[in-house]
Amino acid sequence: MYVPEEGGFAGDANTLVDGKEGFRNGSSSKGLLNSKNQGLKVSLQQLNYNQSKLALDRSINQTVELLYELVTENSVRPIFYPASAEDSNNVLLNSRKAHLALVRQNISINSKSLSKAKIDPEALKEDDDEDVPEFKILKLNLKVGNNSQNTDIVSSLDKQSIARLLEQRLNQQVKYLLNLKDRVDDTSSKVFVTGDLNAGKSTFCNALLRRKILPEDQQPCTSVFCEIIDAKKENASIEEVHAIRIGQEYNIRDETTYEIHPLKNLEDLVYECDTYSLLKVYVLDNRTFQESLLRNGVIDIKLIDAPGLNMDLYQTTQVFSRQEEIDLVVFVVNAENHFTLSAREFIAAAAAEKRYVFIVVNRFDNIRDKNKCINKIMEQVKDLSPDSHKDAKEFVHFVSSADVLDGSPGGGDGPDDGPDDNSDNNRNPRDPNFDQLEASLRKFVLEKRAISKLLPAKSYIINLLNDLKVLSTVNEKIYAQEKQDKLDELKGKVAPKYDEIMYKSAAISDSITKLVERTCSEVYDLAKNDILTTLSNFGDHQVVRYQGLQNLYEYAKQTQKVMIDTILSSVQNSESSAKTLTSQRVDEIIKFGQNTLGEEFLNDKVFNSDLMFTRRRDTIKKKLDDLIDFTDFFDPSFDSMMLWLGIPKDYISGTRQQLNYYNPATLLTSIPKNTMALKEQIPTQLTLHTLYSSTKLLTTGALIRKLYSLSHLLKPQVLKQIIGPILLGVGGFTVYYLINDIPNAFPRKQARKIKSQIYEMDYAHVNADRISKECRQVLNYPSRQVMNNFQTSIDKRNVEKERLEKEIKDAEISHNYFLGLLDKINNQREFVNEIDLENVNTVD
Numbered sequence: 001m002y003v004p005e006e007g008g009f010a011g012d013a014n015t016l017v018d019g020k021e022g023f024r025n026g027s028s029s030k031g032l033l034n035s036k037n038q039g040l041k042v043s044l045q046q047l048n049y050n051q052s053k054l055a056l057d058r059s060i061n062q063t064v065e066l067l068y069e070l071v072t073e074n075s076v077r078p079i080f081y082p083a084s085a086e087d088s089n090n091v092l093l094n095s096r097k098a099h100l101a102l103v104r105q106n107i108s109i110n111s112k113s114l115s116k117a118k119i120d121p122e123a124l125k126e127d128d129d130e131d132v133p134e135f136k137i138l139k140l141n142l143k144v145g146n147n148s149q150n151t152d153i154v155s156s157l158d159k160q161s162i163a164r165l166l167e168q169r170l171n172q173q174v175k176y177l178l179n180l181k182d183r184v185d186d187t188s189s190k191v192f193v194t195g196d197l198n199a200g201k202s203t204f205c206n207a208l209l210r211r212k213i214l215p216e217d218q219q220p221c222t223s224v225f226c227e228i229i230d231a232k233k234e235n236a237s238i239e240e241v242h243a244i245r246i247g248q249e250y251n252i253r254d255e256t257t258y259e260i261h262p263l264k265n266l267e268d269l270v271y272e273c274d275t276y277s278l279l280k281v282y283v284l285d286n287r288t289f290q291e292s293l294l295r296n297g298v299i300d301i302k303l304i305d306a307p308g309l310n311m312d313l314y315q316t317t318q319v320f321s322r323q324e325e326i327d328l329v330v331f332v333v334n335a336e337n338h339f340t341l342s343a344r345e346f347i348a349a350a351a352a353e354k355r356y357v358f359i360v361v362n363r364f365d366n367i368r369d370k371n372k373c374i375n376k377i378m379e380q381v382k383d384l385s386p387d388s389h390k391d392a393k394e395f396v397h398f399v400s401s402a403d404v405l406d407g408s409p410g411g412g413d414g415p416d417d418g419p420d421d422n423s424d425n426n427r428n429p430r431d432p433n434f435d436q437l438e439a440s441l442r443k444f445v446l447e448k449r450a451i452s453k454l455l456p457a458k459s460y461i462i463n464l465l466n467d468l469k470v471l472s473t474v475n476e477k478i479y480a481q482e483k484q485d486k487l488d489e490l491k492g493k494v495a496p497k498y499d500e501i502m503y504k505s506a507a508i509s510d511s512i513t514k515l516v517e518r519t520c521s522e523v524y525d526l527a528k529n530d531i532l533t534t535l536s537n538f539g540d541h542q543v544v545r546y547q548g549l550q551n552l553y554e555y556a557k558q559t560q561k562v563m564i565d566t567i568l569s570s571v572q573n574s575e576s577s578a579k580t581l582t583s584q585r586v587d588e589i590i591k592f593g594q595n596t597l598g599e600e601f602l603n604d605k606v607f608n609s610d611l612m613f614t615r616r617r618d619t620i621k622k623k624l625d626d627l628i629d630f631t632d633f634f635d636p637s638f639d640s641m642m643l644w645l646g647i648p649k650d651y652i653s654g655t656r657q658q659l660n661y662y663n664p665a666t667l668l669t670s671i672p673k674n675t676m677a678l679k680e681q682i683p684t685q686l687t688l689h690t691l692y693s694s695t696k697l698l699t700t701g702a703l704i705r706k707l708y709s710l711s712h713l714l715k716p717q718v719l720k721q722i723i724g725p726i727l728l729g730v731g732g733f734t735v736y737y738l739i740n741d742i743p744n745a746f747p748r749k750q751a752r753k754i755k756s757q758i759y760e761m762d763y764a765h766v767n768a769d770r771i772s773k774e775c776r777q778v779l780n781y782p783s784r785q786v787m788n789n790f791q792t793s794i795d796k797r798n799v800e801k802e803r804l805e806k807e808i809k810d811a812e813i814s815h816n817y818f819l820g821l822l823d824k825i826n827n828q829r830e831f832v833n834e835i836d837l838e839n840v841n842t843v844d
């Protein structure tokens with residue numbers, strides 16, 4: 001403990017003075033032994049300190065790696081951030097309550113995605129209710145400084161915007177950690193004196209220096225940061241001010257980077273916040289190492305007098321942003337005003353890394369009811385900085401800084417009032433509280449250096465890792481849940497729907513194909529039969545009326561035309577029945593689609609059967625040889641002659657059969673050898689008609705035979721005489737028969753001619769094929785329409801399926817990533833927690 005009256009530390013002389021053991025020199029041998037032991041102890045502590053420093057450096061590097069990893073992950077798959085919708089004024093200290101609210105209440109409210117992921121806040125609560133971590137560092141409340149008008153807008157942002165904010169925050173942390181590393185490695189300590197406007201910060205700094213260096217004023221004055229540095233060590237013992245312009249990078253060896261002013265100019269310079277960003281105030285403190293805080297012989301201490309917190313937003317932001325560069329915060333609060341909102345916010349922000357904040361309750365002399373003031377302040381400190389409250393004797397001080405210099409002879413206005421004078425004279429012996437404060441400050445900065453210098457870094461890393469743990473836990477749970485939800489959705493809804501539509505599509509495609517095939521072959525058969533039947537009916541009868549030999553050519557032409565037209569009309573008939581059938585089938589196909597796809601089926605095309613078969617049917621007329629030949633009019637035949645003779649048609653056909661049966665050749669080859677054989681050859685049961693026919697034929701046969709035998713009897717002379725008239729008779733009969741047969745012969749012959757040409761052309765097949773092909777073409781449209789609709793539906797479901805599958809994959813990747821990250825974070829936390837600083841009280 002530093003005892004100002006003694007000018008040294010009582011009982012714990014473990015502070016080095018410029019590398020040597022300090023301020024008590026025992027002359028006895030016991031003292032020498034003690035001194036050796038002490039040296040050993042200090043060396044050991046130094047070793048521990050260095051090890052802790054290295055460990056912290058390492059963990060900073062690893063935490064930076066984790067942050068980079070998170071930033072990358074966040075850019076690929078936005079990280080869920082449980083934004084707080086609570087009034088951020090109430091969560092200044094990132095209280096447990098605030099965190100619970102954050103995790104339990106807002107998780108499903110604020111993020112659309114979170115609510116989509118259907119996170120059960122209760123599920124999160126169950127986990128470690130007692131040990132619910134808090135967002136101390138990664139809190140995104142977008143509040144700047146003490147602007148109470150600023151509302152928390154994070155809760156109203158979408159996932160992407162929050163992800164971007166988070167990315168910024170993570171990148172800031174990287175920067176912060178790198179600064180922290182510099183601070184850990186830096187052998188000097190920066191003591192940051194801040195507090196509300198007019199709280200007496202400058203007066204307090206002056207009191208520490210025992211000199212009126214910084215201007216004190218009842219009006220707000222310090223608006224530029226003043227860094228008070230030991231001139232002896234850093235500026236060749238020259239007392240002066242280096243005023244650094246805004247935006248300028250300070251380099252003590254480059255005079256162009258600053259302006260040099262005498263100390264007395266500080267009165268004016270501190271107001272020039274529009275010109276200068278920092279005033280480096282080099283002062284000499286010629287007091288003893290034991291008395292001087294700046295020149296303590298142990299480490300370089302820089303005292304920073306900051307502008308009042310509630311001066312303006314810019315200054316306040318500046319003060320807040322200095323956090324990352326400073327090792328120790330001395331917060332000066334006006335005993336008359338207690339903690340303002342800005343003060344609370346500043347201490348809350350500092351708590352992210354600094355477990356201990358020196359709280360100087362200044363202007364205590366003005367307080368009448370001192371106990372009441374103490375109680376009230378302590379109550380507030382308990383909330384604001386619990387660790388400082390726990391060790392209040394060391395960290396909370398009620399003082400009157402103005403009295404320190406006021407009571408000193410000469411007012412402490414120059415460096416020479418230093419060590420050579422009696423330093424006790426520079427203090428007001430009536431303010432032991434200030435002595436206590438000074439001693440605690442020295443002890444904390446110089447002796448408990450591991451705590452004052454390294455602990456903030458450790459606390460910061462731990463807090464950051466805790467935040468990362470919260471973030472990872474929340475994300476791990478969300479992604480696990482999201483993966484499960486999406487899997488359920490895929491398996492329960494999307495995949496079955498997809499399979500169903502695929503199955504239906506295949507089935508419908510099959511049905512449609514079969515229907516089209518059936519229709520086409522039906523149409524083909526119908527058309528072919530129709531044409532062939534029409535053809536087969538030709539030739540049996542006259543198709544136009546015969547109007548005598550004088551109109552023979554017209555008769556022939558018309559017969560020919562009617563025959564061709566009949567064929568064409570049969571083709572037409574086939575086409576129109578094909579149209580009707582196709583139309584029905586188109587409706588059937590469309591119904592397939594409508595019945596299966598319902599509203600999804602888009603029937604934007606109207607089928608118009610009138611448009612079918614509008615092309616020229618065929619070129620039959622052109623192809624047929626329509627030249628009428630003389631022979632076309634004659635077609636002598638047994639049948640026609642019989643018909644001409646007036647024998648009924650059915651009788652003629654029966655007779656022809658008999659003729660075939662009994663024709664001479666047949667008869668000759670089948671003459672029975674004997675009567676028995678003949679008897680066998682005669683049918684046992686003969687119809688009357690047959691018998692009748694046979695009798696007639698036999699009569700005719702006998703007649704011919706008679707004629708034949710008669711011809712043997714006829715002598716050539718006789719023949720010569722009768723042949724002429726016979727031939728004339730037969731010729732006349734034939735001519736007469738032929739002329740009379742013309743009306744039947746022509747259609748018969750023409751029919752044969754047309755038939756043979758048509759068969760040659762394969763006309764029936766060609767037309768039936770053409771008609772069925774057109775039907776197929778027409779049916780292909782609705783078929784394609786239905787199948788396209790199916791494809792659209794399949795595509796839609798496939799897109800949905802693929803989207804889900806991708807989301808599941810992403811959720812799985814994220815889930816695994818956060819599981820892995822949690823592992824790394826936990827390892828890192830363990831590692832940092834194991835850095836034991838409390839037991840390392842050493843100096844560089």
Ligand SMILES: Nc1nc2c(ncn2[C@@H]2O[C@H](COP(=O)(O)OP(=O)(O)OP(=O)(O)O)[C@@H](O)[C@H]2O)c(=O)[nH]1
Pocket residue numbers: 196197198199200201202203204215216217218219220221222223306307308362363364365366399400401402403
């Ligand atoms: N009674 C009393 N007055 C004090 C004490 N400390 C400072 N003052 C007075 O309070 C006023 C403000 O002091 P400063 O030191 O200028 O306060 P500050 O916090 O530095 O002010 P800004 O830099 O402008 O924010 C001055 O008039 C001081 O004399 C104290 O302990 N007791």
